[in-house]
Amino acid sequence: METEKLYYADPFLTDFTATVLDCQPGKNGYLVTLDRTAFYPEGGGQPADHGVLDGAAVTDVHEKNGVILHNVDRAVEIGKTVTGAIDWERRFDHMQQHSGEHICSGLICERFHCDNVGFHMGADIVTIDFNADISWEELLEIEAKANQYLYENHPIDIQFHRGAELEAIDYRSKKALEGDVRIVAFPGADCCACCGTHVLRSGQVG
Ligand SMILES: [Zn+2]
Numbered sequence: 046m047e048t049e050k051l052y053y054a055d056p057f058l059t060d061f062t063a064t065v066l067d068c069q070p071g072k073n074g075y076l077v078t079l080d081r082t083a084f085y086p087e088g089g090g091q092p093a094d095h096g097v098l099d100g101a102a103v104t105d106v107h108e109k110n111g112v113i114l115h116n117v118d119r120a121v122e123i124g125k126t127v128t129g130a131i132d133w134e135r136r137f138d139h140m141q142q143h144s145g146e147h148i149c150s151g152l153i154c155e156r157f158h159c160d161n162v163g164f165h166m167g168a169d170i171v172t173i174d175f176n177a178d179i180s181w182e183e184l185l186e187i188e189a190k191a192n193q194y195l196y197e198n199h200p201i202d203i204q205f206h207r208g209a210e211l212e213a214i215d216y217r218s219k220k221a222l223e224g225d226v227r228i229v230a231f232p233g234a235d236c237c238a239c240c241g242t243h244v245l246r247s248g249q250v251g
Contacts, residue, residue, distance in 0.1 A: 046080075046112070047110075048113040049080060050082070050113070051081055052082075052083050052094075055083075056140060056242040056245075057245075059083070059136075060131075061081070061082070061083045061128070061129050062128050062129075063081045063126070063127060064125070065078075065099075065126075065127055068122070068123050073104065073105070074101075074117055074118045075121070076114050076115070076117075077101075077115040077121055078113065078115070079113070079127075082106075082129065083129060083131055084103060085106065085139075085242050086107050086108040086113050086114075087105070088108060089239055090146075090241070091139050091166055091242065092166055093105050093107065094135065094136050095135055098129045099122075099127035099129075101117040101120075101121055102117065103116065103129070104117070104118060136242070139166060140244050140249075141249065141250050141251055142171050144201070145171075146164060146166075146171055147231055147235045147239070148191050148231055148250070149188075149191050150173055150217070150237070151217070151234045151235020151236070151237065152187050152194075152234055153177075153187055156187065157177040157183075159176050160175065160217070160219075161173060161174070161219075162174045162175065194247050195248055195250050195251075196248070198246050198247055199231065199234070199246065199247045201229070201230065201244065201247065202229075202232065203243065204228055205225045205228070206225070207223075211226055214236065216228055216236040216237055216238055218238040226238050227240060229243055234247075
């Protein structure tokens with residue numbers, strides 16, 4: 046059964062309750078699956094959430110075929126209703142960096158007719174790769190535009206689209222996609238297929 050992904054319904058949800066469906070010994074502690082979760086798994090260039098689940102430390106989170114696997118440091122009881130709390134400081138930082146990356150990438154790709162061909166969110170810096178030559182002066186112009194976009198505090202629109210509806214949208218993507226595709230739109234700056242968590246308004250990028 047696919048895990049209900051609470052971080053899509055509300056990316057600002059920090060605490061939740063869920064039922065433990067499975068708990069198995071893993072490489073580092075235990076692997077736990079829940080019926081629903083607010084823990085974001087590593088994906089789309091965004092690192093996994095950390096936090097606490099029923100008193101156990103959550104050290105990593107992965108997704109496999111729609112099922113979210115939580116790495117925890119001790120076993121939790123199968124069938125039990127547990128509470129989870131995500132490390133919000135870490136997650137909000139990821140949401141800010143990730144959303145900021147969209148705005149910069151959208152502006153750069155539109156201006157230089159190029160593609161974002163790589164994205165890595167590290168502990169201290171974010172790197173983005175483009176298949177174009179961009180001068181430092183041009184990049185400073187992009188920086189000013191991106192900052193202006195933050196000051197204007199635009200709302201961000203995230204919706205699932207498919208079929209003809211999806212084909213009608215001009216969005217960035219690294220690969221051809223089908224089925225329900227999650228389109229993250231920063232109106233006037235970017236439109237991109239993305240599975241990550243984002244802020245609600247551009248001003249929250251800070
Ligand atoms: Zn994204």
